[in-house]
Amino acid sequence: MTAMRLTEQEIEIHRRLVTDYEFFARHIQKIEPKDLTELDGDVLAQYDALHGEDSIAGMIPLVPHPGQKRLLGFRTAMLAELGLVRAALVKPRQVGWSTIIQGLANWLAGKTPGMKIHIVSHNAESTRKFLRRARKMALAAPPTVTPAKQVENSKELIFANGASYSIATAGSPDSVRSDSFHFGHFSEEAFWPDPIASTGAIIPALSDGVGSEGYRESTAQGRGTPWHLFIQECLAGENRWKVFFDPWFAHPKYRLQPPEGWRPDEEALEAQRLYNLDMAQLYWRAMKIKDLRALWMFKQEFPATIDEAFQSSASTLYNPDAVTQARKNGRLGIIAPDAHAPIIIGCDPARTGDRTALAIRQGSVLHEVRRWPKMDDMQLVGIIANLLTNPYKGQHIKKCFIDYAIGQGVVSRLRELGFFMQVQAVHFAEAPTDPRFLNKRAEMFFSIRDWLGDSGLLVSIPDDEALAADLLAIPDFLQSIGSEKIKLASKDEIKKEYGRSPDLADAVALTFAYPVMGERIAELQQFARHNLTHVPGSEIAKLMSDFEAR
16 A cells, blocks of 8 residues: 655645644634624524534634734743743733633644643633533544543543643642643632632642743732732742733724714723724723723723733822823833933832832933842942942933931941932931921822823833832822821831832832932923023023022
8 A cells, every 4th residue: 555645735734733823723723703793604503503512513713813913922932032931911801812822732732742731710610611612622623633532520631642631620629630730721810719729739730841831811800919919020020920911902802883973081082092092992992881880990801001900999199091101101212301300319228028129210201210139238339339420321310319217228338438419318207398298208209199290291111010010009198197197008008908019119209309409400491491482592591590509
């Protein structure tokens, strides 16, 4: 019997099926449609067939949409960089990430002998849906693809090549079915019962070997939760997991054509300006907000940024949209620093378990924030001394404010080195310049709010998730009992709710500790340039020299 030889075209198709998951997905894998409008022919008959456990009628090809493609690109980049995948997914509702991860697992199992895949979901109903999808995906595959069959009385599929695919519910006895596995998908982790104990039992079973893949994903459930704390650790670079996020408006189905005459309100127009939304997206958003009965709930369930995902009904000191706009300005570089404004450093040395943070601001532009998980005093002295000695962006740094509670040694040593005019200690509990505030800490954080404004249009901050998260961890002001003084919640209270100290926000606040020579002059020069064009230059120079003399 003569062996059949493959044509070059067939060899190329086989190569792509093995190496290109997107190609494999759209040609081999099938899923149940989310919407009935995706079906052709007799919709009701196919809908009935879809609910048969062993029926594959009405299933459609798994063609990755743009958001799923971005997730696959994120995976490819992590594999190239680290040799494995540790992805922490902060997700809007119903964006199809679980589907594409499950499809990816199915593809890998079919071509990798002995591979162990384990999925853990948050409740029994979700587990049933994962199992249903896995079984139907296997049933719909052509016979030439490595076959898989369900193990009797088990939430498990066994492939002909010895690979296995198991599914469990968090908190159940079978949630860690095997001693270890190579591919783990942990779904809606924020909603697991006893998430700390569950992740402590499950995550260590994920192999650390090259090629292993782990996906922890969830919609959010407010601040201070184990899921929120985990994401903050990821953003701070305190573990190996990297955050993937894609906003709701990147999903092609989240749009609805508005009726004739519909107009968005002011809040919606602000969102349109921030995120470049079209009218169909704005109308879908407006209807979803009505369904959920609260804007904050929409932002939590369908976030535009990671910060929004962890919002709750509690108000924050700074407008989240203003923070988003300031980040956008920083990302696009559309606000140039005023060359006449002094450059100021704010430094918050580390307390036990906290980060050392340093911020550099020049007028309306926060140039950068730096953070170090571990830092001793003399190393920090060297970093600050170097900044104060050498020009920064073409000019010398005018002032450095340091939190004295932990940084007294740093302050003392810098002054010994001759920086006594540039370095100033600040006690967060000291008396404020403005008597409306209870202490200097409240006054400094209020200065950030004045600086940001309601819109964030006139300032620029780094496009940094950890910085934005720290700023939005600050709750709104409280009235001090028995007086009219304005105060903030204590740092311990914020740390308890947020999960860690908002060190980056503290460093930024320190750049507003006291007026620095040149700040007022820069403001007046900017005012003159915009409003006093009719005044002779010699008169403006005289005005400026009067202020400088003071």
